Amino acid sequence: EDKVVQSPLSLVVHEGDTVTLNCSYEVTNFRSLLWYKQEKKAPTFLFMLTSSGIEKKSGRLSSILDKKELFSILNITATQTGDSAVYLCAVSMDSNYQLIWGAGTKLIIKP
Amino acid sequence: GAVVSQHPSRVICKSGTSVKIECRSLDFQATTMFWYRQFPKQSLMLMATSNEGSKATYEQGVEKDKFLINHASLTLSTLTVTSAHPEDSSFYICSARDGQTLGHEQYFGPGTRLTVT
Numbered sequence: 001e002d003k004v005v006q007s008p009l010s011l012v013v014h015e016g017d018t019v020t021l022n023c024s025y026e027v028t029n030f031r032s033l034l035w036y037k038q039e040k041k042a043p044t045f046l047f048m049l050t051s052s053g054i055e056k057k058s059g060r061l062s063s064i065l066d067k068k069e070l071f072s073i074l075n076i077t078a079t080q081t082g083d084s085a086v087y088l089c090a091v092s093m094d095s096n097y098q099l100i101w102g103a104g105t106k107l108i109i110k111p
Numbered sequence: 112g113a114v115v116s117q118h119p120s121r122v123i124c125k126s127g128t129s130v131k132i133e134c135r136s137l138d139f140q141a142t143t144m145f146w147y148r149q150f151p152k153q154s155l156m157l158m159a160t161s162n163e164g165s166k167a168t169y170e171q172g173v174e175k176d177k178f179l180i181n182h183a184s185l186t187l188s189t190l191t192v193t194s195a196h197p198e199d200s201s202f203y204i205c206s207a208r209d210g211q212t213l214g215h216e217q218y219f220g221p222g223t224r225l226t227v228t
Binding site for chain 2 (some may be wrong): 031032034036041043044045048077086088092096098099101102103104
């Protein structure tokens with residue numbers, strides 16, 4: 001059965017800390033892994049990763065994929081209260097355009 | 112770029128009535144659109160996938176006669192909740208995939224909060 005597992009499920013840190021969120025997957029015909037941030041409304045797209053070992057970076061956020069070990073990490077450095085959100089990981093397959101979703105990591109940044 | 116709008120953002124209706132939710136891709140052609148439902152503190156649940164000009168594909172357990180999906184153009188898909196019941200109250204989110212690219216990323220609308228009284 002195709003599945004995506006995120007850890008931890010929730011995380012509370014202080015402003016300025018660095019956090020690492022994990023996403024592991026088991027899917028047939030892997031195509032890409034995607035990270036989204038969801039605050040009060042719908043998810044916003046962060047990254048799409050297709051190749052192993054190539055880091056994608058946007059400001060204080062970065063992500064990398066390991067297709068051999070079947071996981072990805074999302075790093076956030078110098079966290080701010082505005083980073084508080086649920087971070088969702090999803091995987092797409094070659095067979096169709098649907099995404100297999102993880103349960104999300106709820107990140108809380110305390111001032 | 113890659114902006115998706117959804118309307119209305121919030122709707123309250125009476126039990127037994129129907130509600131239509133619109134999802135539009137504003138700056139790209141969405142050959143594929145997706146409709147999700149999300150309950151509080153839970154992840155996204157895919158309801159159906161729609162391709163422009165063809166019938167939607169519904170996920171197991173989703174009643175196609177209750178949740179009518181129409182994807183008549185490359186920029187518009189609609190979800191109609193027919194004969195709504197209180198248990199249909201939820202957060203409905205659409206997403207769209209840009210048909211001009213090879214990527215699988217989906218861009219989400221802001222969601223519609225439906226409350227059935």
